[in-house]
Amino acid sequence: MNIKLLLFGITTDLLETSSLDFEIEENSTVSNLKSTLVKSYPQLKNIDSYAIAVNEEYASEEIQINPNDVVAIIPPVSGG
Numbered sequence: 290m291n292i293k294l295l296l297f298g299i300t301t302d303l304l305e306t307s308s309l310d311f312e313i314e315e316n317s318t319v320s321n322l323k324s325t326l327v328k329s330y331p332q333l334k335n336i337d338s339y340a341i342a343v344n345e346e347y348a349s350e351e352i353q354i355n356p357n358d359v360v361a362i363i364p365p366v367s368g369g
Contacts, residue, residue, distance in 0.1 A: 290312070290313060290314070290315050290317075290355075290356040291310055291311070291312055291356065291357065292310075292311050292312075292313060292354060292356070292357065292358050292359070292360050293308065293309075293310060293311075293357075293358070293359045293360065294308060294309040294310075294311045294360050294361075294362065295307065295308050295359060295360070295361040295362070296308060296309070296361075296362050297361065297362065297363050297364065298363070298364040298365075298366060299336060299364045300333065300336070300339070300362045300364055303330070303332045303333060303335070303336075304330055304332070304333075311326075311329075311360075313325055313354065316353060317353070317354050318350065318351055318352060318353055318354065319341045319343070319348045319349065319350050319351070319352050319354065320350040320351065321354075322341065322354060322360065323341070323350075326362075336364055336365075338365060339362055339363060339364040339365065340362075340363040340364075341360060341361070341362060341363070342360070342361040342363060343358050343359075343360050344358055344359055345359070345361075
């Protein structure tokens, strides 16, 4: 199934884009998505942790992703 990925912060730099159309298996969870992302984009292994939001709401690992969902990858942010 196809989903829209929005990238923020360092993920934009690592993947050299701010959004992607991404194919995942039916009935995938956020946890499955993270595994698939690292396989497709090994450079994401360099990020210790990042949050996932599904349709503008932070999502836990067991949340199921549905066709045409918009998923955001939100890395840790620091500032001063």
